[in-house]
Amino acid sequence: MLIFLYGADSYRRIQKLSEIVEAFRKKQSNLSYERFDLSDEEEFFKFQSFAGNRSIFDPVRLAVLDGFDPSPFKKKGEGLTASNLKELKAILKTHFEAKDLVIVINSDKKPAATFNAFLKSPTQVQEFPVLTDAEITNFIKRTAKALGFTIDAQTTYALIQTFGGNSWGIATELEKMTLADGQAKQALSIHKPADNFFPLVNTLKYSRSLRDRLVALEVILSDRKDEPAKVFNMLVYRLRDQAEANLLADYDVAVKSGKLEYEEVLLDYALH
Numbered sequence: 001m002l003i004f005l006y007g008a009d010s011y012r013r014i015q016k017l018s019e020i021v022e023a024f025r026k027k028q029s030n031l032s033y034e035r036f037d038l039s040d041e042e043e044f045f046k047f048q049s050f051a052g053n054r055s056i057f058d059p060v061r062l063a064v065l066d067g068f069d070p071s072p073f074k075k076k077g078e079g080l081t082a083s084n085l086k087e088l089k090a091i092l093k094t095h096f097e098a099k100d101l102v103i104v105i106n107s108d109k110k111p112a113a114t115f116n117a118f119l120k121s122p123t124q125v126q127e128f129p130v131l132t133d134a135e136i137t138n139f140i141k142r143t144a145k146a147l148g149f150t151i152d153a154q155t156t157y158a159l160i161q162t163f164g165g166n167s168w169g170i171a172t173e174l175e176k177m178t179l180a181d182g183q184a185k186q187a188l189s190i191h192k193p194a195d196n197f198f199p200l201v202n203t204l205k206y207s208r209s210l211r212d213r214l215v216a217l218e219v220i221l222s223d224r225k226d227e228p229a230k231v232f233n234m235l236v237y238r239l240r241d242q243a244e245a246n247l248l249a250d251y252d253v254a255v256k257s258g259k260l261e262y263e264e265v266l267l268d269y270a271l272h
Helices: 010-027 041-052 082-094 113-119 133-146 153-163 167-177 184-189 197-206 210-223 228-237 242-256 262-271
Strands: 002-006 033-037 061-066 101-107 124-127
Touching: 002 010, 002 113, 010 033, 010 061, 010 101, 010 167, 033 041, 041 061, 041 082, 082 113, 133 153, 133 167, 153 167, 153 197, 153 228, 197 210, 197 228, 197 262, 210 228, 210 262, 228 242, 228 262, 242 262
Parallel strands: 002 101, 002 124, 033 061, 061 101
Antiparallel strands: none
């Protein structure tokens, strides 16, 4: 049996994978479950051995494959060779309808066309694309509810402004909100736009007025005393175009290489 989980939204994809593994563990022993990283050729050989062996103690086994990439690598040790990929297809074909081995392929990319034959029934295929603007709001509400609290519209807006479609960031932030003395409302209050932080960051990012951008940066760093690194990361979450992505990437390299401080980066960004 084959299961393909793929898509850029790794948070929801990993959640689904965890559900599959947990359901399997409840029915079978831990010895019948293994995980392999296909970006490592040695891991592929281990998977090959696992798939080829049968167990009299575990009638059903589960193999999770990470690092799936259908493109063969040229250098040894840097991924699957063309020969390995051919063998992988043979293994998938053998277990396409088998019930004794469940193979879950976990990937951020859609399988290549050469794997289309394995994407048909009875294979289970589920895609996890980046959330749309409308879906993000529902995701925030569902995640907050699962954590035991109801989130208000202002805080939802603040999270979207901060994290965009980054479901990992949103979920992590919501989890933090439940940890402030056990009171979700206390944690939520620090994220409301009334604190001026998010409107100020938006001014820094979107305003066409040089004066307004510089004033916003001054308030953020001098009055509020927000961490410059935090402000920079906020800018990264909501990229407008490729040009801005390249600019922020260059800033990131400059900071990490010690050429600039975050304060200098933010000032240069405001002056653009």
